Amino acid sequence: MSRILRIELRRSAALGAVLILLLAGAVLLYAAPQRWSSGWMSLAMIQREYLVLLWPLALAVGAWQARREHRSNVGELFASTARPRVQRMVPTLGAMGIAVVCAYLAVAAAAAPWIIDTAGYFPATVFVVAAVGALALVAAAWLGLAVGRLVPSLVTAPALAVAGIGLLMVIPVAVRRREWLALVFSPMYGMGQYTDYQTVYGRVSAAQAIWLAALAVAAAALLASGSWRTRLAALLPAILGAGLAIMIIPRNDEFLANPVDPVAQEQVCAEGSPRVCVSRVHSGLLPEAAPLARQALALLAKLPNPPTTVHEDTTTYYPDTSPPRQADVVLMPITVDKNGHLARKAEIVPTMLKAAGANTNGCGEIPSTSVSRAAEYWLIGREPVTEYAHEPAEDNAEAVKLWQGLQRLPEKEAAARVAAVRRAALACEDVDGLLTRSAR
Amino acid sequence: MRWLTLYLRSRRVPIALTASAGCTVVMWSLWSAFSNARDAGVPMVILTVLLLVAAVTATLAGPDDSLERTAALSWPARRAAHLLAALAVVVVLLLATLVTGARFGPAGLVLRDAAGLLGLTALGAVTIGASRSWFLPLGWTLASLVFSVSGMTSSEILTWQAQAPSNKTAAITAALLAAGGLIAYATAGPAQRAPAEAAL
Numbered sequence: 310m311s312r313i314l315r316i317e318l319r320r321s322a323a324l325g326a327v328l329i330l331l332l333a334g335a336v337l338l339y340a341a342p343q344r345w346s347s348g349w350m351s352l353a354m355i356q357r358e359y360l361v362l363l364w365p366l367a368l369a370v371g372a373w374q375a376r377r378e379h380r381s382n383v384g385e386l387f388a389s390t391a392r393p394r395v396q397r398m399v400p401t402l403g404a405m406g407i408a409v410v411c412a413y414l415a416v417a418a419a420a421a422p423w424i425i426d427t428a429g430y431f432p433a434t435v436f437v438v439a440a441v442g443a444l445a446l447v448a449a450a451w452l453g454l455a456v457g458r459l460v461p462s463l464v465t466a467p468a469l470a471v472a473g474i475g476l477l478m479v480i481p482v483a484v485r486r487r488e489w490l491a492l493v494f495s496p497m498y499g500m501g502q503y504t505d506y507q508t509v510y511g512r513v514s515a516a517q518a519i520w521l522a523a524l525a526v527a528a529a530a531l532l533a534s535g536s537w538r539t540r541l542a543a544l545l546p547a548i549l550g551a552g553l554a555i556m557i558i559p560r561n562d563e564f565l566a567n568p569v570d571p572v573a574q575e576q577v578c579a580e581g582s583p584r585v586c587v588s589r590v591h592s593g594l595l596p597e598a599a600p601l602a603r604q605a606l607a608l609l610a611k612l613p614n615p616p617t618t619v620h621e622d623t624t625t626y627y628p629d630t631s632p633p634r635q636a637d638v639v640l641m642p643i644t645v646d647k648n649g650h651l652a653r654k655a656e657i658v659p660t661m662l663k664a665a666g667a668n669t670n671g672c673g674e675i676p677s678t679s680v681s682r683a684a685e686y687w688l689i690g691r692e693p694v695t696e697y698a699h700e701p702a703e704d705n706a707e708a709v710k711l712w713q714g715l716q717r718l719p720e721k722e723a724a725a726r727v728a729a730v731r732r733a734a735l736a737c738e739d740v741d742g743l744l745t746r747s748a749r
Numbered sequence: 750m751r752w753l754t755l756y757l758r759s760r761r762v763p764i765a766l767t768a769s770a771g772c773t774v775v776m777w778s779l780w781s782a783f784s785n786a787r788d789a790g791v792p793m794v795i796l797t798v799l800l801l802v803a804a805v806t807a808t809l810a811g812p813d814d815s816l817e818r819t820a821a822l823s824w825p826a827r828r829a830a831h832l833l834a835a836l837a838v839v840v841v842l843l844l845a846t847l848v849t850g851a852r853f854g855p856a857g858l859v860l861r862d863a864a865g866l867l868g869l870t871a872l873g874a875v876t877i878g879a880s881r882s883w884f885l886p887l888g889w890t891l892a893s894l895v896f897s898v899s900g901m902t903s904s905e906i907l908t909w910q911a912q913a914p915s916n917k918t919a920a921i922t923a924a925l926l927a928a929g930g931l932i933a934y935a936t937a938g939p940a941q942r943a944p945a946e947a948a949l
Contacts, residue, residue: 329884329888333888333892336892337892337896340896361895362891362892362895365891366887366888366891369887380880462768462807463803463806463807463880463883464768464772464800464803464804464806464807466883466887467799467800467803467883467887468772468800468803470887470891471796471799471800471887471891474796474891474894474895475793475796478792
């Protein structure tokens with residue numbers, strides 16, 4: 310059996326399939342490395358998202374392979390051999406399955422060196438997400454084999470690929486607001502990255518795995534069956550799998566789009582003091598982030614009762630969460646560039662000092678730009694400059710005026726006023742006027 | 750006339766025509782049934798063009814090309830006419846939908862994509878054989894459909910199938926592919942295959 314499998318691996322479309330899928334997957338990944346450079350989970354999820362192309366291609370590969378007998382005119386000859394059809398089909402199924410799994414893993418392996426230095430957090434979920442992706446490709450290749458054998462025409466393979474991509478593009482629209490339904494039947498749905506802390510729930514992966522495994526079994530049964538009665542029976546596993554998957558998947562109240570992994574958000578601290586912590590998913594960036602964070606703390610030390618700790622700003626917008634507001638903690642924004650390193654380094658310290666380093670996330674109202682900026686630039690020690698291209702011009706003019714006022718004051722009084730801005734911003738209070746009236 | 754009938758039959762043109770018409774009807778019915786908009790979405794139009802081009806691909810080689818080549822006929826002109834007729838079939842089928850309730854247009858997009866993809870398929874038929882010639886058009890079109898970007902010349906060339914009909918770079922790319930395919934196929938003909946694969 311293993312000898313036949315080896316021959317099949319060499320003589321079937323397996324090698325070509327690996328090359329095509331590897332090329333397509335690697336080109337897609339490296340076309341936009343900033344989408345997955347932030348960590349292993351991002352890579353696993355983005356690779357799942359790119360199934361939008363690989364899944365239809367795997368369908369086409371299967372259908373192409375299934376036409377081999379027809380192409381070589383040996384259908385009659387093989388039908389005359391006194392062996393069950395199953396025995397003849399198993400090596401083909403095995404070869405195609407091995408090929409697409411190898412291709413999926415090879416794409417991941419091609420991307421791994423890019424982030425191996427900077428990605429620190431490697432949860433077991435990565436394996437689950439990748440395994441479901443590989444299973445999706447196996448199901449597609451086997452379904453292609455089954456359909457290709459039923460309709461041995463040259464158009465079958467491209468038509469199947471077109472149908473596959475059409476299905477993946479239509480599913481999110483067709484389910485309307487039942488997003489959980491799209492999550493069951495589309496292996497790529499919901500894999501876009503809104504935050505670096507994103508994850509896929511185990512129950513979602515389980516439901517997807519059940520549906521895809523059932524689809525693969527149904528396709529294999531369809532391929533091996535010789536009569537219409539057994540072909541009809543082959544649909545049974547698919548129906549059962551779909552039903553089971555729909556029962557398992559979280560929905561309605563339990564369903565959450567783009568869930569966040571709390572372990573990935575946990576703060577991991579650098580050695581030495583003052584304390585500088587970043588989220589676990591960015592822990593590989595700690596050596597790059599720590600000097601900047603300490604620079605910001607040093608600038609804040611001008612204030613009375615200055616903050617002593619830096620945490621990463623783990624605010625997410627989908628879903629809406631933000632870290633607690635603490636008086637002794639300054640938040641540090643961390644974004645990852647396409648090489649996996651800290652992005653926009655020059656902007657990090659100024660951003661940390663906005664509103665004198667107060668965390669105003671979740672306050673509802675953001676503090677006045679001019680006051681917040683005047684405090685920021687007083688701490689940095691230079692004149693405020695325009696930060697956003699489309700901001701109203703008077704914002705910065707006002708900030709410069711407030712900053713000049715602070716410069717004219719004795720150092721101690723200015724520090725007290727900036728500290729008052731910080732206190733008020735932390736308490737979600739109005740900061741207007743705090744820089745112009747006496748702190749006492 | 751007798752020659753033409755035999756030629757069309759040997760190239761399995763009736764089946765290919767039926768398949769193209771069938772694909773058009775299926776895509777047209779899908780859009781009519783599931784959308785209220787009269788104009789079919791651009792991805793739908795591009796996928797339909799791709800399907801039709803794949804359907805006429807099967808006619809690019811005969812059952813025995815080596816035998817065909819021995820005939821004392823001027824093949825280049827006939828091959829070029831074959832490709833142009835295939836383009837006409839694809840374009841006419843889709844333009845016919847413009848007078849119905851689900852329009853697969855605009856005509857410029859259909860013509861550009863049909864010509865470019867057919868040229869790419871013809872290039873494939875010359876190099877890797879007609880039965881494999883749909884590989885590249887399929888993979889390229891699906892990829893550019895999902896990840897189309899405009900703005901940069903290089904990305905417009907790479908995703909020419911999905912660019913707006915007025916895009917010059919995409920039109921030039923398609924024209925080059927079409928001309929290249931036409932010339933290569935007319936002069937060289939389909940690639941020689943192993944005898945075991947003679948029957949497509």
